[in-house]
Amino acid sequence: xxxxxxxxxxxxxxxxxxxxxxxxxxxxxxxxxxxxxxxxxxxxxxxxxxxxxxxxxxxxxxxxxxxxxxxxxxxxxxxxxxxxxxxxxxxxxxxxxxxxxxxxxxxxxxxxxxxxxxxxxxxxxxxxxxxxxxxxxxxxxxxxxxxxxxxxxxxxxxxxxxxxxxxxxxxxxxxxxxxxxxxxxxxxxxxxxxxxxxxxxxxxxxxxxxxxx
Amino acid sequence: xxxxxxxxxxxxxxxxxxxxxxxxxxxxxxxxxxxxxxxxxxxxxxxxxxxxxxxxxxxxxxxxxxxxxxxxxxxxxxxxxxxxxxxxxxxxxxxxxxxxxxxxxxxxxxxxxxxxxxxxxxxxxxxxxxxxxxxxxxxxxxxxxxxxxxxxxxxxxxxxxxxxxxxxxxxxxxxxxxxxxxxxxxxxxxxxxxxxxxxxxxxxxxxxxxxxxxxxxxxxxxxxxxxxxxxxxxxxxxxxxxxxxxxxxxxxxxxxxxxxxxxxxxxxxxxxxxxxxxxxxxxxxxxxxxxxxxxxxxxxxxxxxxxxxxxxxxxxxxxxxxxxx
Numbered sequence: 001x002x003x004x005x006x007x008x009x010x011x012x013x014x015x016x017x018x019x020x021x022x023x024x025x026x027x028x029x030x031x032x033x034x035x036x037x038x039x040x041x042x043x044x045x046x047x048x049x050x051x052x053x054x055x056x057x058x059x060x061x062x063x064x065x066x067x068x069x070x071x072x073x074x075x076x077x078x079x080x081x082x083x084x085x086x087x088x089x090x091x092x093x094x095x096x097x098x099x100x101x102x103x104x105x106x107x108x109x110x111x112x113x114x115x116x117x118x119x120x121x122x123x124x125x126x127x128x129x130x131x132x133x134x135x136x137x138x139x140x141x142x143x144x145x146x147x148x149x150x151x152x153x154x155x156x157x158x159x160x161x162x163x164x165x166x167x168x169x170x171x172x173x174x175x176x177x178x179x180x181x182x183x184x185x186x187x188x189x190x191x192x193x194x195x196x197x198x199x200x201x202x203x204x205x206x207x208x209x210x211x212x213x
Numbered sequence: 214x215x216x217x218x219x220x221x222x223x224x225x226x227x228x229x230x231x232x233x234x235x236x237x238x239x240x241x242x243x244x245x246x247x248x249x250x251x252x253x254x255x256x257x258x259x260x261x262x263x264x265x266x267x268x269x270x271x272x273x274x275x276x277x278x279x280x281x282x283x284x285x286x287x288x289x290x291x292x293x294x295x296x297x298x299x300x301x302x303x304x305x306x307x308x309x310x311x312x313x314x315x316x317x318x319x320x321x322x323x324x325x326x327x328x329x330x331x332x333x334x335x336x337x338x339x340x341x342x343x344x345x346x347x348x349x350x351x352x353x354x355x356x357x358x359x360x361x362x363x364x365x366x367x368x369x370x371x372x373x374x375x376x377x378x379x380x381x382x383x384x385x386x387x388x389x390x391x392x393x394x395x396x397x398x399x400x401x402x403x404x405x406x407x408x409x410x411x412x413x414x415x416x417x418x419x420x421x422x423x424x425x426x427x428x429x430x431x432x433x434x435x436x437x438x439x440x441x442x443x444x445x446x447x448x449x450x451x452x453x454x455x456x457x458x459x460x461x462x463x464x465x466x467x468x469x470x471x472x473x474x475x476x477x478x479x480x481x482x483x484x485x486x487x488x489x490x491x492x493x494x495x496x497x498x499x500x501x502x503x504x505x506x507x508x509x510x511x512x513x514x515x516x517x518x519x520x521x522x523x524x525x526x527x528x529x530x531x532x533x534x535x536x537x538x
Contacts, residue, residue, distance in 0.1 A: 022294075023291075023294065023497070025495065025496050129304065158298060161302075161304075161307070164307075167307070169307075169308065169311060171307050171308070171310050171311045171314070172290075172294050172297075172314060173294065173297065173298045174294060174295060174298040174495065208490060208491065210298075210299060210300055210301040210302065210489070211301040212301070212302065212303075212304055213303070213304055
């Protein structure tokens, strides 16, 4: 990562766009006061999601913040690859399973072991705007491997309206960010996934959102 | 413009507003110290937010005309964004909403170049005609009427209405074009509108019994409404001749307009929130709610007060065609 450029990019481009042009409405912000290592998971509808997660933390924590991104998408060309790794600081994830699940998650494990805060979108893809999709179970494997690391669920609304998949024009909306209580590996994969899904559903139910269809 | 270029009455008024705020802060602190068992956090948040609003508003008014106009444009932007985030919109209209946002810089540009004729028709005529056309180009007809209607209502409330406060700022008298009368009139409008809110709240809390619009806003009472209007009118009668070219009698009527108009603007947004089943329009101003919660009264008082004073005097400029692009 290029820490100077990354700092400048987030301080002078991303923050003004997200905090002033859009505007974040964060509920339970106090639940975000933690240091790494930690896993933060959220629903995924927009390129703004990872940027918003980074903006939830103070700039001083920036070097520790690592969103996970699909390698096939973010390494499409050299320029994007440079931008994703040096500026966004992504941990590239192989979405095809050829190399086996264990190796797949190794870069994430390394980051957690280095005390970093890792952002993950277990829906796997941005999908339809403002619709939640089922969480994939990779997160359970990570939680199991790092039982001591807390998993913080976050529910987003409005980001898929502001910048949905396939659109390049940002339309300002207030963005809702509901932060959940952290959960830990419970010793059982389906139990863990259910707990996570329940938390997300409960967070989503905290807001009343206008129709968007 | 600069603080010291302002008329002395405006300077004194700004000092008085800060005095009021300091007084409010002392009262809240004292109450919290005398009765620590009660919860004062909301009141304290409210006063803190008032500090923020007053500091931003007075700074924007004092620095320069461009900054003052940019401030009002920003208020319009925040209010429109809050509204569009709150109401149901159609996915197909995403790009239409972008055009609606573009109306803000354009509308405030007309204010900046003092082109009254364009300022007064741009949203009600041109945006009114343009946005449905943009929707037609996209081609989604399901929910067309509701989408076109809600979007235009939103633009009228958040952009057209609020921009009247900005135009008030640049008004100059025909026979005395060098007199700086705008800042005084804006100060009178904004401060009286906000004081009216506070007075209606305080009168309602202390004397209010009979509800005035129980279905829309159950907290509002006749005593609050009448007490607020009387107080606002009395203050207007006193400060109007000091701050503005209005005579005492004209100020009295202006006070009535602000008192009654402010109440209607307030319950108008209350009806919207009740329809959408939300308590506050947002969370931008702790203790107050969102920006729409704060400018609800202004959406009525700004155009009403503006057109009253516009009718009263002969103003320098701005008929249709004052500027040809």
